[in-house]
Amino acid sequence: MGLITSCCKPSASDVITPDSETRRRQQVEAAERRRKQEAARGVKDPERVKRMQQKSLEIEQREKEMQQQGGASLKWTTE
Template structure:
């Protein structure tokens, strides 16, 4: 029935994993965790997230070209005519 000498050590010199993190370090960890959750949420249910990203970029490029063509006069497109 011995006495546990490790129980009487100073906890500040222990170096255990239960040290209190500074406010800045804690904020950084929380921000990283939030970014990770957002990234996982965005890709949930998508097999190939890179493919989706490429498709979105392609659609944006097409919309941009369409807006520019409309702004420049739009004379290059097809015309719809109805004869009565």
């Protein structure tokens, strides 16, 4: 039985390994895929989450600008 399976496997000299640059590129692509999968884990609509994060950043920036310009002054009046 060992003879049957040994003839189907390529020998060590027949296996072609990619050069270092190709291997690095593949590793970077795999890492990017893993990062995207991890970021989207448990989220049904990842684009919506990105939009919400962008919107909150814009709001924070507006608040900082308002504070630098003196801010919106709220006045309390009592009658």
